[in-house]
Amino acid sequence: MLKPSDNWKWYFDNEVSALVLGLDEDMAFKVEIPQKFLVDCAFKDSEFSVDDASVFQQFKESVSTLPLSEPRQAQLILNCVATNRFHKPVQPKSWFFNHQGGGHAPSQGELVYLKNELNSGLFMVVEVCDNASVCASVELDGFQLTSSKSLSFCQSVKVMHDRIARAEVFDNYAPIALVG
Structure with missing residues (x-):
């Protein structure tokens, strides 16, 4: 399972029109939040913060009980961390x-x-x-x-x-x- 790193970086990739989390030089994770739902700061490069790491750990503990493969668990956790930090406020549906x-x-x-x-x-x-x-x-x-x-x-x-x-x-x- 992935572990948060000081080297992780959030950035917006204009080529794929998506928020991306750079995990290392050879690996990146494309976030599944549509561009129109991203807050303005999502379009600027930023560090994977201590708060992100804390939320990551909290979500990781929750998904550990689910019958999901490790890649699916990581996908869910990282999308939830991104949603928590970068999703625009929305009205309930x-x-x-x-x-x-x-x-x-x-x-x-x-x-x-x-x-x-x-x-x-x-x-x-x-x-x-x-x-x-x-x-x-x-x-x-x-x-x-x-x-x-x-x-x-x-x-x-x-x-x-x-x-x-x-x-x-x-x-x-x-x-x-x-x-x-």
């Missing part, structure tokens, strides 16, 4: 999701469930606000919002807390070994 009770107030890095009439899925809380949180999809196959619109793996959405349910049971994700 709660109408895509069903009401789930009293409004669970999640914490950053927590795994939560969101559902609608089409499906339910696991998300990671990237940023917590007063009444809503930015959540990133953990579903490899995506999450259907409507019959024609979906969130892909790592894509984020802001949702009111009354749409969020605590993800307490991970039995579906536990590795199983059959012995005989």
Whole structure:
């Protein structure tokens, strides 16, 4: 698994029109946030900060329980760190999701469930606000919002807390070994 380094650098790559995290001289990670959702500072070179490293570690601990390969875990973690630091503030899009009770107030890095009439899925809380949180999809196959619109793996959405349910049971994700 990747470990944050003092050598990591954020920069905007005009050739691919994307925010990139330079991991070393030969390796870079392209962030999956559309350019129109990036804050102004994302277009200037910057260091991978101590705050970035702290958030990275918090997200890493959360995804360690998921049945994702190491490359997929790294993809999710790095996209969530980038979203936390460089995504423009957005309004909640709660109408895509069903009401789930009293409004669970999640914490950053927590795994939560969101559902609608089409499906339910696991998300990671990237940023917590007063009444809503930015959540990133953990579903490899995506999450259907409507019959024609979906969130892909790592894509984020802001949702009111009354749409969020605590993800307490991970039995579906536990590795199983059959012995005989």
